[in-house]
Amino acid sequence: MLTFLQKLEMIESENPPEKAVQLILDLVNEHPQDSDIQFQAAICCDRLGFESKAVPLYEKAIQLGLPEHQLKIAYTNLGSSLRVLGRYREALKCFETGLQHFPDFRPLTIFKAMTLYNLQESSQAVQMLLQQLIETTSRKDILYYEKALRYYSDHLDAVKS
Numbered sequence: 001m002l003t004f005l006q007k008l009e010m011i012e013s014e015n016p017p018e019k020a021v022q023l024i025l026d027l028v029n030e031h032p033q034d035s036d037i038q039f040q041a042a043i044c045c046d047r048l049g050f051e052s053k054a055v056p057l058y059e060k061a062i063q064l065g066l067p068e069h070q071l072k073i074a075y076t077n078l079g080s081s082l083r084v085l086g087r088y089r090e091a092l093k094c095f096e097t098g099l100q101h102f103p104d105f106r107p108l109t110i111f112k113a114m115t116l117y118n119l120q121e122s123s124q125a126v127q128m129l130l131q132q133l134i135e136t137t138s139r140k141d142i143l144y145y146e147k148a149l150r151y152y153s154d155h156l157d158a159v160k161s
Contacts, residue, residue, distance in 0.1 A: 004037055008044050017048045028057065035064035039074055051081035072102045076111060083115050091115045106132060127153045 004027070011023045024041050031037040042057035058078035066074055075098030082091035095112035102108060109128055116125040130153040134146055142149075152158070 004031075005040055008040055012044055012048065017050070021045055021048055021050045021053055025053065032060075033064060035061045035066050036070070038064060039066055039070050042074070043077065046077055046081055051084050054078075054081050055085070068102075072098065072105045072108070075101070076105070076107045079108070079115070080111050083111065083118065088115055088118045092119065106136065123156050126156060 007027065008024060011020050011027075014020075015023060021044075024044050028037060028041045038057045038061035042054040042061060045051070045054035045057060055078065058074050058081065062071065062074050062078070075094055079091045079094035079098065082088075082094060092112065092115050095108050095115060098105070098108045099112065109132055113125040113128040113132075116122075116128070130149055133142065134149050134153070137143060
């Protein structure tokens with residue numbers, strides 16, 4: 001007997017994207033209260049490039065309740081899909097909600113920074129990305145400039161005369 005995830009993978013690999021998405025949505029409709037099925041189906045729709053189909057599935061999975069390891073991915077993927085669809089304010093709210101639950105999950109911060117860029121908040125976006133770079137790099141050539149990068153992340157527009 002195939003698991004739901006195996007069924008999804010088989011549908012994805014054996015069908016053109018449009019047909020695969022329809023078959024996935026048919027399967028989801030058979031299990032409307034299963035958060036894991038909603039979540040896995042959302043990922044498949046997302047991966048196939050059907051972000052608009054993935055959004056309501058992520059939302060329902062979150063609403064139904066997911067374990068932490070899936071919930072942080074659901075917030076990240078939902079926000080990313082909203083961003084790709086040009087729904088920047090909704091994406092930002094999603095990333096902020098995710099960061100309230102998972103403040104150390106770096107992908108949420110990185111995608112939030114990209115969304116801030118889309119919202120014309122470039123200084124804040126660059127600041128966030130610089131902080132992520134400093135906190136995660138092990139490259140000595142970048143860490144050599146750590147003090148300066150930390151300063152400039154908060155003073156991007158600073159000019160000395």
